[in-house]
Amino acid sequence: MAKENKAFVKEITPQSEDFSRWYLDVIQKADLMDYSPVRGCIVFKPDAYEMWEACQRELDKEFKRTGHRNAYFPLFIPESFFQKEKEHVEGFNPELPWVTEAGGDKLEERLAIRPTSETMIGHMYAQWIQSYRDLPLLLNQWANVVRWEKRTLPFLRTSEFLWQEGHTAHASEEEARQETMQMLDIYTKFVEEFLAVPVIRGQKTPSEKFAGAVDTYSIEAMMKDGKALQAGTSHFLGQNFAKGFDIQYLDKDNQLKYVYTTSWGISTRLLGALIMVHGDDRGLVLPPKVAPTQVVIIPIGPQKARAAVVEAADSLFAQLRDAGIRVRMDARDDVSPGWKFNEYEMRGIPVRLEIGPRDLENRQVVLVRRDTGEKTFVPLDELNTALPKLLDDIQVNMFETAKKFREEHSYVANTLDELVGYINDQRGFVLAGWCGSAECEKAVKDACSATSRNIPFEAPAQPAHCVNCQQPAKHAVWFAKSY
Amino acid sequence: MAKENKAFVKEITPQSEDFSRWYLDVIQKADLMDYSPVRGCIVFKPDAYEMWEACQRELDKEFKRTGHRNAYFPLFIPESFFQKEKEHVEGFNPELPWVTEAGGDKLEERLAIRPTSETMIGHMYAQWIQSYRDLPLLLNQWANVVRWEKRTLPFLRTSEFLWQEGHTAHASEEEARQETMQMLDIYTKFVEEFLAVPVIRGQKTPSEKFAGAVDTYSIEAMMKDGKALQAGTSHFLGQNFAKGFDIQYLDKDNQLKYVYTTSWGISTRLLGALIMVHGDDRGLVLPPKVAPTQVVIIPIGPQKARAAVVEAADSLFAQLRDAGIRVRMDARDDVSPGWKFNEYEMRGIPVRLEIGPRDLENRQVVLVRRDTGEKTFVPLDELNTALPKLLDDIQVNMFETAKKFREEHSYVANTLDELVGYINDQRGFVLAGWCGSAECEKAVKDACSATSRNIPFEAPAQPAHCVNCQQPAKHAVWFAKSY
Numbered sequence: 001m002a003k004e005n006k007a008f009v010k011e012i013t014p015q016s017e018d019f020s021r022w023y024l025d026v027i028q029k030a031d032l033m034d035y036s037p038v039r040g041c042i043v044f045k046p047d048a049y050e051m052w053e054a055c056q057r058e059l060d061k062e063f064k065r066t067g068h069r070n071a072y073f074p075l076f077i078p079e080s081f082f083q084k085e086k087e088h089v090e091g092f093n094p095e096l097p098w099v100t101e102a103g104g105d106k107l108e109e110r111l112a113i114r115p116t117s118e119t120m121i122g123h124m125y126a127q128w129i130q131s132y133r134d135l136p137l138l139l140n141q142w143a144n145v146v147r148w149e150k151r152t153l154p155f156l157r158t159s160e161f162l163w164q165e166g167h168t169a170h171a172s173e174e175e176a177r178q179e180t181m182q183m184l185d186i187y188t189k190f191v192e193e194f195l196a197v198p199v200i201r202g203q204k205t206p207s208e209k210f211a212g213a214v215d216t217y218s219i220e221a222m223m224k225d226g227k228a229l230q231a232g233t234s235h236f237l238g239q240n241f242a243k244g245f246d247i248q249y250l251d252k253d254n255q256l257k258y259v260y261t262t263s264w265g266i267s268t269r270l271l272g273a274l275i276m277v278h279g280d281d282r283g284l285v286l287p288p289k290v291a292p293t294q295v296v297i298i299p300i301g302p303q304k305a306r307a308a309v310v311e312a313a314d315s316l317f318a319q320l321r322d323a324g325i326r327v328r329m330d331a332r333d334d335v336s337p338g339w340k341f342n343e344y345e346m347r348g349i350p351v352r353l354e355i356g357p358r359d360l361e362n363r364q365v366v367l368v369r370r371d372t373g374e375k376t377f378v379p380l381d382e383l384n385t386a387l388p389k390l391l392d393d394i395q396v397n398m399f400e401t402a403k404k405f406r407e408e409h410s411y412v413a414n415t416l417d418e419l420v421g422y423i424n425d426q427r428g429f430v431l432a433g434w435c436g437s438a439e440c441e442k443a444v445k446d447a448c449s450a451t452s453r454n455i456p457f458e459a460p461a462q463p464a465h466c467v468n469c470q471q472p473a474k475h476a477v478w479f480a481k482s483y
Numbered sequence: 484m485a486k487e488n489k490a491f492v493k494e495i496t497p498q499s500e501d502f503s504r505w506y507l508d509v510i511q512k513a514d515l516m517d518y519s520p521v522r523g524c525i526v527f528k529p530d531a532y533e534m535w536e537a538c539q540r541e542l543d544k545e546f547k548r549t550g551h552r553n554a555y556f557p558l559f560i561p562e563s564f565f566q567k568e569k570e571h572v573e574g575f576n577p578e579l580p581w582v583t584e585a586g587g588d589k590l591e592e593r594l595a596i597r598p599t600s601e602t603m604i605g606h607m608y609a610q611w612i613q614s615y616r617d618l619p620l621l622l623n624q625w626a627n628v629v630r631w632e633k634r635t636l637p638f639l640r641t642s643e644f645l646w647q648e649g650h651t652a653h654a655s656e657e658e659a660r661q662e663t664m665q666m667l668d669i670y671t672k673f674v675e676e677f678l679a680v681p682v683i684r685g686q687k688t689p690s691e692k693f694a695g696a697v698d699t700y701s702i703e704a705m706m707k708d709g710k711a712l713q714a715g716t717s718h719f720l721g722q723n724f725a726k727g728f729d730i731q732y733l734d735k736d737n738q739l740k741y742v743y744t745t746s747w748g749i750s751t752r753l754l755g756a757l758i759m760v761h762g763d764d765r766g767l768v769l770p771p772k773v774a775p776t777q778v779v780i781i782p783i784g785p786q787k788a789r790a791a792v793v794e795a796a797d798s799l800f801a802q803l804r805d806a807g808i809r810v811r812m813d814a815r816d817d818v819s820p821g822w823k824f825n826e827y828e829m830r831g832i833p834v835r836l837e838i839g840p841r842d843l844e845n846r847q848v849v850l851v852r853r854d855t856g857e858k859t860f861v862p863l864d865e866l867n868t869a870l871p872k873l874l875d876d877i878q879v880n881m882f883e884t885a886k887k888f889r890e891e892h893s894y895v896a897n898t899l900d901e902l903v904g905y906i907n908d909q910r911g912f913v914l915a916g917w918c919g920s921a922e923c924e925k926a927v928k929d930a931c932s933a934t935s936r937n938i939p940f941e942a943p944a945q946p947a948h949c950v951n952c953q954q955p956a957k958h959a960v961w962f963a964k965s966y
Contacts, residue, residue, distance in 0.1 A: 034607060038559045038594060043607055046552035046622070053553065069529035070536065075596075075627055075643050076521045076580075094587055097559075099596070102580035103631035111521060113558075113582070113596075124517060124526055139529070144558055144627065148586030160558050 014281045019225040023276060030284050030347045033154050040152035040159030050292040052268055058194050062186045068138040073120050076111040081119040084244035091211020095147040113146040118263055121167045122245035129259060131250050132171055140166040155272030156483045163267035169259040176260035180236040183264040184217045187232035196287035196398040197221045197277050198406055199231055200478060202454030207438050214238035220453040222406040223276035226427030228453045228480040231273055234264035277402050284348025285370050287398050288391040295320060296344045297329040300337045301356035313355055323384050345370060350394050371398055412461045416447055416468050423448040429480045433463030433473025440468035444479055453478040497764045502708040506759060513767050513830045516637050523635035523642030533775040535751055541677050545669045551621040556603050559594040564602040567727035574694020578630040596629040601746055604650045605728035612742060614733045615654055623649040638755030639966045646750035652742040659743035663719040666747040667700045670715035679770035679881040680704045680760045681889055682714055683961060685937030690921050697721035703936040705889040706759035709910030711936045711963040714756055717747035760885050767831025768853050770881050771874040778803060779827045780812040783820045784839035796838050806867050828853060833877050854881050895944045899930055899951050906931040912963045916946030916956025923951035927962055936961040
């Protein structure tokens with residue numbers, strides 16, 4: 001048994017040795033994905049896909065609660081559509097895959113595979129929106145999109161990925177801006193409470209905003225290697241796409257006016273965030289709300305007592321399942337309990353429930369938390385209240401732990417040298433003053449590959465001078481290396 | 484008011500005048516779809532997409548109940564993959580769109596957009612399946628697929644469509660055949676009970692089976708113009724893909740063996756079936772189980788009584804919503820009740836609930852069924868039991884009505900002349916004896932464009948001779964024109 005464990009654990013590279021290697025090891029060992037024969041495209045295996053389904057259910061509920069409806073728009077976008085919004089085409093053109101032949105014929109106009117659907121949806125909205133009565137128009141789409149990236153990384157940056165993209169049209173700028181912020185709020189709550197990933201909310205600098213947006217807002221999370229991951233974005237598009245696609249409505253005053261649009265999205269890269277924020281050297285650590293399996297039951301003890309233990313475990317399984325807990329049982333007797341402990345720790349299952357002959361006698365079970373390793377004995381007749389409470393505790397503790405980690409890896413820099421030192425030596429997020437010029441932003445990037453993450457709504461400090469040029473700072477900006 | 488109604492109804496072509504026109508009118512008027520700028524691709528608008536979501540929820544539950552899990556495989560399939568199963572490439576090659584450039588470069592190998600995923604999934608299964616312990620492998624995928632069809636028709640045959648494709652691998656032929664039939668059973672129950680569409684279950688003839696399958700089973704539904712629509716298929720693929728993609732496992736006897744695979748799918752064409760089976764000259768008629776809105780509340784009566792009526796309607800709305808009924812209220816006062824009646828009849832909402840001042844006095848409401856037009860007065864305090872019962876009655880009645888229609892348009896032919904007469908003059912399904920030769924099947928098609936739909940598991944008659952060659956019949960076959 002000791003040998004099995006050791007052999008097994010050896011297969012995951014420790015985070016401190018090589019975080020990237022750790023990540024690639026753990027997503028394969030935990031059976032979340034596999035590489036496909038197509039460059040940069042992965043297979044989402046059931047455990048990963050079910051986490052995505054859980055995200056979908058949770059977010060979809062919020063989208064519908066706030067008046068949005070789902071629709072589905074075509075995968076293909078005619079080449080000419082990309083010409084209609086200048087910044088948009090520049091931003092996305094380098095990443096597009098093109099269909100040039102179909103059904104045996106060469107196409108007259110090339111079709112892009114959608115990298116995002118502002119253009120197609122803008123084209124349709126122009127036909128659907130005629131009058132102020134048609135506004136606001138609040139649609140969302142769950143879909144696959146493709147961006148032919150140079151460097152890819154499973155979940156975080158894949159050629160094809162799954163996402164949702166909301167697209168709304170409004171009569172007034174104020175209403176569109178409210179929508180933009182409402183969706184950022186929904187993303188914040190979802191990522192923090194459902195995925196237990198703390199985020200920094202703020203506005204992107206002009207050089208980092210979405211191609212075609214007036215303003216882009218983001219939520220940024222810190223991974224365990226100190227790098228940032230943009231976990232969701234919400235864009236105020238102003239009238240850029242309305243003008244590009246001629247989306248006009250007849251207002252109450254009988255004037256034709258352009259609408260204001262927004263778009264907002266989160267994607268399967270959140271699965272990567274989950275893994276990199278919570279995982280440890282033993283594997284995944286999954287927050288209970290998103291975990292495909294919340295509790296795994298493992299019967300233990302000698303062969304002669306096995307029948308009675310397995311019977312009790314079976315009945316516990318049914319009891320917990322009926323209580324709405326996502327439970328799994330592993331009563332295999334051709335692998336040892338120790339091997340199973342490692343296996344389910346590696347898969348990140350939040351709670352392990354052990355039951356053996358002595359527990360039976362004492363009418364209790366053992367609960368082991370994945371996040372802290374803490375072990376508690378719980379009387380059988382208290383299980384149905386103790387377990388949901390434990391799952392809640394784990395969810396909260398994981399969020400708090402991640403938040404503490406982020407705080408411990410956040411710095412304030414007054415000079416470029418300081419900033420570079422923090423980025424290279426300490427790893428993490430560095431808050432710095434910024435004069436607002438693209439040159440100073442670029443100077444930071446050139447010095448240490450850190451980019452501006454966002455201008456936070458709530459900064460822990462307000463540096464007086466720009467970290468690069470030392471002119472008065474307009475904003476406090478978070479800088480970090482990022483995925 | 485009369486004028487509004489008339490003007491409105493005029494816009495839908497009567498079914499008897501031109502069924503195809505009726506269909507195209509109704510799907511646009513009822514706001515289910517719009518044409519997109521890409522050939523053969525439609526936009527699924529919210530009412531249609533929500534029906535698809537309802538189908539997904541219902542089927543997904545059944546898939547999971549029977550041990551399947553969801554996963555997601557890449558959209559792109561390398562060209563070489565299609566060469567590995569000979570029949571498969573011949574069947575699908577003519578319909579493939581090809582990506583030849585991406586990220587600014589010409590690709591070394593062209594990538595097809597998936598028309599179905601047997602090849603990609605076969606490739607992955609070959610890596611995942613090593614031992615008998617890995618079997619059965621039971622996965623399903625919800626995805627978009629593309630087939631570049633020559634003739635397209637919204638929902639029924641679009642270049643891009645949404646579907647699910649199940650793919651399973653088994654150790655034995657028997658188990659794979661059981662799986663094939665289990666899924667056909669699940670489809671049958673779903674289409675008949677959830678969509679209220681009666682189907683004929685049977686096996687496809689060799690010329691109509693899936694490209695690469697050993698045996699294909701289908702469920703076939705009759706549209707109101709007498710044409711058939713294949714509503715779902717389940718394929719026993721034998722070892723064809725296992726051999727093409729080298730999916731072998733080490734059995735208990737230490738021998739390497741090829742697995743047996745199945746695949747099965749239903750798609751958004753079911754939405755077209757729904758519409759064509761139940762719709763009438765006033766528009767859609769939706770079965771309550773799949774209807775995005777089950778009940779629409781319309782307050783009526785003179786302006787002076789309006790406030791009290793709307794208040795009562797509001798409270799009914801909350802009451803029904805809390806009872807789990809999908810309810811909508813239309814209290815607009817800038818359109819007439821008559822206009823609303825037509826509008827929601829056209830959209831196929833199963834029940835209209837009217838409430839006016841006199842109803843308030845009598846503590847009752849009026850319920851009007853969309854399927855029969857029947858009107859009943861229901862006391863307010865019985866509504867929460869009466870309404871679910873009425874919705875159930877409508878669901879059952881719609882199924883029975885469709886079944887009766889199909890029976891009234893089903894014929895038995897002994898000669899080719901008879902068969903052609905039924906197809907051309909009566910429209911509908913014709914059961915005929917068949918010797919089993921592809922020539923005789925083709926003779927029927929050449930004579931009247933009817934194709935074999937399937938060899939039913941339960942035929943209402945067993946003709947003794949082949950309808951074409953008059954040799955002894957091997958099978959009774961349903962022939963029909965089809966979508």
